[in-house]
Amino acid sequence: MSAATDVPAASSPRGFKILSGTANQPLAEEIARSLGAELCKVTCSRFADGEVFVRIDENIRGADVFVVQPTNPPGENMLELLLLVDAARRASAARVTAVLPYTGYARQDRKDQPRVAIGAKLMANLIETAGADRVLGLDFHAHQLQGFFDVPVDHLYASPVFTNYFRRKGLKDLVVVAPDVGSAKMARGFAKRLDATFAIIDKRRPKANVAEVMNVVGEVEGRDCLIPDDMIDTAGTVSEAARALKNLGANDIYVCATHALFSGPAVERLSNAPIKEVVVTDSINLPQERRFDTLRILSVGDLLAKAIRFTHADQSVSVLFE
Known part of the structure; x- marks a missing residue:
C-alpha cells in the first residue's frame, strides 16, 4: 500500500473508533451517526463504594480513538474520561484524542486570589498524563486553556x-x-x-x-x-x-x-x-x-463529527470556521 493510501480518506469512517462515557452518550451517538459509524462498545459502571470502572469491549489495537466526554460536574465525568483514555492507551490505540464538548474547571484558569489552585492547568495535566495525544475542545471559557496543554489542541466554536x-x-x-x-x-x-x-x-x-x-x-x-x-x-x-x-x-x-x-x-x-x-x-x-x-x-453533533473527520485525516479543522 502506498503512503498516500495509508491515511483513510476524510469521507471514510474506517480506521477510527468513537468511545463515550456516560456524561453525554446521546451526543456521542449522534456524532457516530454523522460519521456513518457505531459507538465502540464500552462498559462504564461503579463498584459498590462508588468507584468508577471502565472497560473497552472491542479490539482497538492500532485504531485512531476519539473519546467523547464532557467534564461538567459531577467529578465522575472527568474520572470516566481519564480512565477511558488510559484504557485506550493500554489497549494499544495508535492515537487517542479527548473530545471535550464541555471542559470543566475552565474558570479556574489563573491565581487571582491567594492560596487558590489553578484547576484548569491541573485538569490539562491529568488528561495528558492519562495518555491523550490530542484534544478537541468546544468553546473553552478562556482561550488560554489551549496553552495549558502540551499536546495539540483544536479549539472549536459553536x-x-x-x-x-x-x-x-x-x-x-x-x-x-x-x-x-x-x-x-x-x-x-x-x-x-x-x-x-x-x-x-x-x-x-x-x-x-x-x-x-x-x-x-x-x-x-x-x-x-x-x-x-x-x-x-x-x-x-x-x-x-x-x-x-x-x-x-x-x-x-x-x-x-x-x-x-x-x-x-x-x-x-x-x-x-x-x-x-x-x-x-x-x-x-x-x-x-x-x-x-x-x-x-x-x-453540535455534526460540527464535532466534521472536526473528527478532519483530525482523523490529519487536516486542519480551521476550515470549518472560514
Whole structure:
C-alpha cells in the first residue's frame, strides 16, 4: 500500500473508533451517526463504594480513538474520561484524542486570589498524563486553556450553529449585546456574521455567581436583541441583562450560549426573565427537569463529527470556521 493510501480518506469512517462515557452518550451517538459509524462498545459502571470502572469491549489495537466526554460536574465525568483514555492507551490505540464538548474547571484558569489552585492547568495535566495525544475542545471559557496543554489542541466554536439558526429567523434591526466586557470580542463576531449592530453591558460582579448590571452602551430601543455567551450557569448575568435591555425599550430578546449548565436558580430565572427564546447546544446532556418552554436546544453533533473527520485525516479543522 502506498503512503498516500495509508491515511483513510476524510469521507471514510474506517480506521477510527468513537468511545463515550456516560456524561453525554446521546451526543456521542449522534456524532457516530454523522460519521456513518457505531459507538465502540464500552462498559462504564461503579463498584459498590462508588468507584468508577471502565472497560473497552472491542479490539482497538492500532485504531485512531476519539473519546467523547464532557467534564461538567459531577467529578465522575472527568474520572470516566481519564480512565477511558488510559484504557485506550493500554489497549494499544495508535492515537487517542479527548473530545471535550464541555471542559470543566475552565474558570479556574489563573491565581487571582491567594492560596487558590489553578484547576484548569491541573485538569490539562491529568488528561495528558492519562495518555491523550490530542484534544478537541468546544468553546473553552478562556482561550488560554489551549496553552495549558502540551499536546495539540483544536479549539472549536459553536458560533456557526447559532448564526445559521438566527439567520433563518430573519430578524430585522438586530442588536448583538455583549453581557460583559469579556464577551465583547465574541459578540462582535456574532454581529458581523448576522449583519447586526453591537452594544455592550457594563456589569459589576460583587461576588461569584452574583451579577449586577450597571448600564448599557449602545442603541437598543425598539430593536430585537441577541445576548450571546459561552455558558449559562446560574443565569444571573443574562437575566439581569435582559431586564436592563427591556427597561431601555428593547423589543424581543434572545439569549444563546454553548454550554447549558443551568445550576441552582437558573431555570427559574430564565423562565421569569423577559426573554423570548433561550438557545443552547447539547454539549451538556440537559436533564428533562431543567428544560422549559422557551428553551431551544441545537445539536453540535455534526460540527464535532466534521472536526473528527478532519483530525482523523490529519487536516486542519480551521476550515470549518472560514
